[in-house]
Amino acid sequence: MKTSDFYYDLPQELIAQTPMEPRDASRLLVMDRKTGELSHRHFYDVVDYLEPGDCLVLNDSRVLPARLFGVKEDTGAHVEFLLLTHREGDDWEALAGPGRRAKPGARFTFGEGELRAEVLDVLEGGNRLLRFSYEGNFYEILDRIGTMPLPHYITEELKDQERYQNVYSRERGSAAAPTAGLHFTPELLERIRAKGVRIAFVTLHVGLGTFRPVKVENIAEHRMHSEHYALTEENAVLINAAKKEGKRVIAVGTTSCRTLETIGTREGCIRECSGWTDIFICPGYTFKVLDGLVTNFHLPESTLIMLVSAFAGYENTMNAYKVAVQERYRFFSFGDAMLLL
Structure with a gap:
């Protein structure tokens, strides 16, 4: 068909x-x-x-409140990440936008610096492999600084x-x-x-x-x-x-x-x-x-x-x-x- x-x-x-x-x-x-x-x-x-x-x-x-807004450490440029899949340890597959700012080796901070990530690799299809570093519980930090990944066709804010x-x-x-x-x-x-x-x-x-x-x-x-x-x-x-x-x-x-x-x-x-x-x-x-x-x-x-x-x-x-x-x-x-x- x-x-x-x-x-x-x-x-x-x-x-x-x-x-x-x-x-x-x-x-x-x-x-x-x-x-x-x-x-x-x-x-x-x-x-x-x-x-x-x-x-x-x-x-x-x-x-997960899987949408994260990060700042590139060396330039201060803003990049949005959407966590897709937990791989192992502190490694996650994610979407990045704009992708040109998220090349392997690039480092980002989120929130008030309580969460950091390095881009390890660009995967097939353009997704990024990230490795996070933090103190405390990853999911508790995500609950504080992440936002809900609503579908693109929903334009109204979810209260x-x-x-x-x-x-x-x-x-x-x-x-x-x-x-x-x-x-x-x-x-x-x-x-x-x-x-x-x-x-x-x-x-x-x-x-x-x-x-x-x-x-x-x-x-x-x-x-x-x-x-x-x-x-x-x-x-x-x-x-x-x-x-x-x-x-x-x-x-x-x-x-x-x-x-x-x-x-x-x-x-x-x-x-x-x-x-x-x-x-x-x-x-x-x-x-x-x-x-x-x-x-x-x-x-x-x-x-x-x-x-x-x-x-x-x-x-x-x-x-x-x-x-x-x-x-x-x-x-x-x-x-x-x-x-x-």
Whole structure:
């Protein structure tokens, strides 16, 4: 298939600039994957579509305040860094802008000098490998001087940084939020548990590679960037129990989906494991684990809408997006959601 097959026309005013209050008041477009039939609900109604014994799988990764504004030590020039991936020790892969100021050997200070970094290398694709030095706890310093890396299409200031975090987030490491989970409240999760639905967690630290545009016309030639994932034995037991009982495994977000499908493909089963994944799910892919998906509305021609098309069917997906535009749903990170069953 071609990248252009996944284009749709989106009016600018439908790109959500602020999160919905309360979180679960956002709209929910429900699709029957077999028939393509659509229903218009609110997110708090998601519990009506879950059955006792089902397993809802959430990505518990927490977004880092990963945008840092640094000063070059020798010239005083300003450079912005966006931390992408923790490599080892105090080494991080990051985006730099303007890149010409961040050559190997360049040194930068951040905040009041409590954080410093040296550029070790320029990686494939132009990312920088940084080595940080500091006193104390790196993440505590980052919390003080870093800012939240909101997507470029959100131009309004986010007043509460926690609104770009899921209420269940706990494992720090993402460069962007797994936004399908932003609709859940503690109260809604409790209602889901009370119905007898299992809730399991995976961890996939979201990198920006997921959101980078597809630059090839033939989607089969696209290559994803790697992201780190992990699944504990406790959570593997919950997922396997649902499968054994003939119940559904429903992923919240494309990141949870990609984690489950990576494990199912590599291991042949769901079990405790961790590693790096560059899985690219597009039409033609055979799902190993997933029975349902909660997801937001994604950018045209993105790998994310391709994943949704693989799961729900191309025609069904593109029709659902057409209807969502007609019905004035809110799109992207702070927008409304879909439930595909």
